[in-house]
Amino acid sequence: MRPEVHAAASEPVRPEELAGLDFYRDLADRYLAIEGLDARWIPIHREGLRPGKETALRLHHLLSLTRAVEEVLDSAFRAGHIPGTAFFGRGNEASSVGSASCVRDEEWLVPMHRNCGAHLAKGHPPYSIMAHFFGRADGPSQGRDGNLHVGYRPKKITQLISHIGTMLPIAAGVAWSAKVRRNGQAVLTYIGDGGTSTGDFHEAMNFAAVHRLPLVVVIDNNQYAYKTPPADQYACPTLALRAPGYGVPGFLIDGTDILVVREVVSRALDRAREGGGPTLIESVTMRLGGHSVYDRYSDYADMETLKLWQEERDPVKRYDQFLVEYEVLTPGEIAASHARARKEAEEARDAALKCPFPDPGKVADGVFAE
């Protein structure tokens, strides 16, 4: 995990390189590791990351299921089945699935509003997610909240509140409980590029660092916070540069490559489990759709760059290509996996649409635990 581990293959970063950093160009075959003043490029050896067939299939299922669930939800919204709004993670599937698939069953996951893939990877059933989006009684909040403002206690997934940033201190607290109980567990959480501007981000990172908490923070930098691009959000070339200020290791990775995400996150989780403290990982993707189903993306977005990422950095397509290129799965197996995922999502939708709405007579029930 520490840059020294990779020192043999790694190269120190020259200060000028950072100033001119380009996420699209500079992370194609390497990632960045920073600890204190020591910053290094770590080359990616894809052959070494090649998963076994079973793992490959499982990951493919999760990636394609995430894509399918969100596409089905999107149509459901257009069909009037989703009260309120909906946010999707199109573009971050590898970052969500890749990271959350490294979390153990007994460990907590603290996802954000675009991490549908993380929910699925941690075991949140599509039916439950759909019922929640539809405001039905079987959603985990029983209609009290909606969209991905949802948790799932049976699988140790917390529910976020809307206030961006809030979940980071909460996640630190969950990690704190693991540390005090010495149960060897780590906690994985996410925050957006926008979220890194909140005081909560700072207070949580600092708290986690001072107490060496087993916390891995993935910054899902999808290059937009609602309508705001990174240039209006922060002034450093990579948010990984925030890590030395907390005294924790920082990484900058291409978040559209599921294998790289898994490699870096799983090492960070292991380090956390072993008492090594928190890690900050900036995982760069591109938000491949508007902020929410109501958003007019082209009002403000740089559509050309968007198109580039759409074509070259679609995480689902990339994984399909990798599997074929490295001969892990055949095109037929991949197509079958996609079809299975789609069917699963549609069945979940159909079932969820049959679920009743919650009883309005009980609207004020359950405010207090008895």
Next chain:
Amino acid sequence: MRPEVHAAASEPVRPEELAGLDFYRDLADRYLAIEGLDARWIPIHREGLRPGKETALRLHHLLSLTRAVEEVLDSAFRAGHIPGTAFFGRGNEASSVGSASCVRDEEWLVPMHRNCGAHLAKGHPPYSIMAHFFGRADGPSQGRDGNLHVGYRPKKITQLISHIGTMLPIAAGVAWSAKVRRNGQAVLTYIGDGGTSTGDFHEAMNFAAVHRLPLVVVIDNNQYAYKTPPADQYACPTLALRAPGYGVPGFLIDGTDILVVREVVSRALDRAREGGGPTLIESVTMRLGGHSVYDRYSDYADMETLKLWQEERDPVKRYDQFLVEYEVLTPGEIAASHARARKEAEEARDAALKCPFPDPGKVADGVFAE
């Protein structure tokens, strides 16, 4: 200002050096400058910092006046003249005076609760400060607030509220107004080591960096936040390491040496005035007294280290010694300056004790501006 300026004389910092950083030992004859991944030691050439006689006297007056005002206030508290509590800056006089003496008359100063020296350097009269501490009608808040929770509009000094951290966004806003008005002014503000843990610190630094505001932030690291030492406050070897995460230059200096403080702060202010954006300066001192007049310091402090700083890093003594050693002032001139300061402080106290209390009949007046 940029490390490159000093590159000729400077040496790059080796990563290991930071890990073992010792504020007492490592800043005796140099300071640290960080920009992005580039960190350098800048040697201090004291001869080059030697002030002219007039400046030397002015600074000496401010330093000794700060010391005297606080000592007089301390006795006044023991004598029962100060309602509520009082905080003193003993140990930070060089950091406060050295920095605030670089601020121009027409520029705003945003001080914290221990920056008595900054108030005096910016021109806040001792009488006004004393009247405020004593809860009298002539204090700037007319008895509404107390101790160094005071501003002074005639000299463009803001008043803080107690909530630590709050003033940093406020200061950024004042700097923002200067930027928009293109008036070439900069704003100087302070925050404690404790204060750097607040979300406000982060949100303000980020806002200032994104908008390239003319803001200089001095972290008065006096190695305690109330009863909490740095080890429980943050986990990085120097808070200057936070600067790269905001994309601004960072410095680590010995804050007990007034000439170094002036050198680094005045360059940072110039940079800000010229549109170069904010700078973060960690100025290390030692709090040479309890948190407040009520505090039992020895309950929790490392008294040995404290004694070391008291003896070797008392900023007033250090400046006295420097002036004699470099033959700027004679011991007689120095003694006279101290006596003058003491007299000024005592006269201010006597006058302030004659000032009436505010009229209780008007307690609810002035809540709104008409």
Next chain:
Amino acid sequence: MSLITYREALSAALWEEMERDKEVFLVGEDIGLGGGAFYVTKGFQQHFGRERVVDAPLSEAGFTGAAIGAALAGMRPVVEYQFADFVTETLKMILDFAAGNHYRRMGPVPIVFRLPAAALVSGGPYHSQNPEIWFFGTPGLKIVAPATAYDAKGMLKQAIRDDNPVIFLEYKKFYSYRPEDLPAPLRIDVPGGDYTVPFGKARLLREGGDLTLLTFGTTVLEALEAAQVLEGEGVSVEVIDLRTLCPYDKEAILGSVKKTGRLLILHEARKRGGVGGEFAAVVAEEVFEHLDAPIRRVGAAECPVPLSPPLEKAYLPSTAQVVEALRELAAF
């Protein structure tokens, strides 16, 4: 004069004030190129530039504090929160700093906080709240709650010119209401040019002699509907839109109660712990002798704002509840 939407009225007020006074500027999230979550500032940045229409990083405390700092230095910031709910990120900047500065003799803080408030449709617990109670007990803040396009424009202009911090509650629900669909008392022509609406004056939406129905914000709609129903039953209900919560129009309330002897207080916020309690207490203290019946209150249910439509409907105060309370009062 014309019938424009509430949103158009807000935009017009901001635009005209920015043209009038170059110290006026806007700060908030996504308000620039994108025109804000609700498009109130659409086109502003193109016209007024990036320094007067500031897209802030996602940091409510930071940009609120910065706006207050700018106000201390003499500028006149208008701060937009994307949803009123998110103001909990920065209450101390408002309650502690902005509200107390003038009292502490540190000069005025001329600043407007725009809070898009209340339920829209299935916004859920964190996009639907009525935040007035968080501010109401703090001296030094003005709190206004325009319910019509006319008031939205006139009060926003007034707020910008006021030398004090103003909590400006605006109602998302009203943004797109077509004026032609509104009941007559709310369908008010909005002058194209300059005017202001003074703070502290209630609006009499409907005169009546039997009962006083005091309300503000979104529930002006339910109030008028219910009054209409009661009229059909031969009961004449006086409907008052308070418009400003701090300072509030005590004379209007007490005067009406003196006339009718019966008071119902209605707001969208929860009944328990809502600002209605204060108005009831003042009436029970100051015009007790004139009361012929208990003071009734109608507000939302005792829980967070739920998202699912049947729950949200059950949570919010309804015309039926208002009608029932009015009938009971009338019969007392």
Next chain:
Amino acid sequence: MSLITYREALSAALWEEMERDKEVFLVGEDIGLGGGAFYVTKGFQQHFGRERVVDAPLSEAGFTGAAIGAALAGMRPVVEYQFADFVTETLKMILDFAAGNHYRRMGPVPIVFRLPAAALVSGGPYHSQNPEIWFFGTPGLKIVAPATAYDAKGMLKQAIRDDNPVIFLEYKKFYSYRPEDLPAPLRIDVPGGDYTVPFGKARLLREGGDLTLLTFGTTVLEALEAAQVLEGEGVSVEVIDLRTLCPYDKEAILGSVKKTGRLLILHEARKRGGVGGEFAAVVAEEVFEHLDAPIRRVGAAECPVPLSPPLEKAYLPSTAQVVEALRELAAF
């Protein structure tokens, strides 16, 4: 059983609960080696260690959130704010996250927030506030306000064992009061061992038939003094210490008013916008027929808490004001 101080009672409650349940832990600023600003946790870290008595960085939102996270994971944190005033740094963690979690079906959040509240002596605007109004309107929070050492210990234990977030208001002013100096109704022996005080039950401090004086927190003192004065004038005042603000003992309030027909509500917080308004409103709604006089309220003046002694005295509600209000009510 013994007479101990309010501070000792709080310390005892924390100590005993930490001994009883290893999931109980404390987090706050300077609470460890230094024992906290008011020494309530003096000696705790030495005994329970750094993991159960956590010195947090200066970051109220961060450590509050962390404590809530630990509570989600099944622990039972007790969070100390150095002064109640600083809770404005983190209201959203409490109002938005902690309060709503159980309603959203995400499980209990067993957590106690200790807020050293109210004026001490010249604390000034930011070390003297009564924060209850910020929490009062939010469902999902319990709010308690012990005024005696007995209640301090019993209610803190109850709070720690409660599965819900509890706002625990403690009064700095009472920390060092010597029990022997207190008026008889507040001079209560504190059991050395375990006991709890249930929430939602008021304490009758003094029985009376002519007038009801409802109060809580620091003003129990002024209430008892004033009642004593009125007794000398032949007026019998019933003094109720509400003790819990959420849930509150409605039966006790309504029952007493039914008996006396006259109600004075007293709290240290400002009169306008204080929680007293809610109690007045409930009485005016539910037992209107029993009222023989206006409902009066006494509270602090309409401004921030000023620091200078003559101003602070003028700001705070006084026994003289209470006496006057009681006399007026009695004479109505």
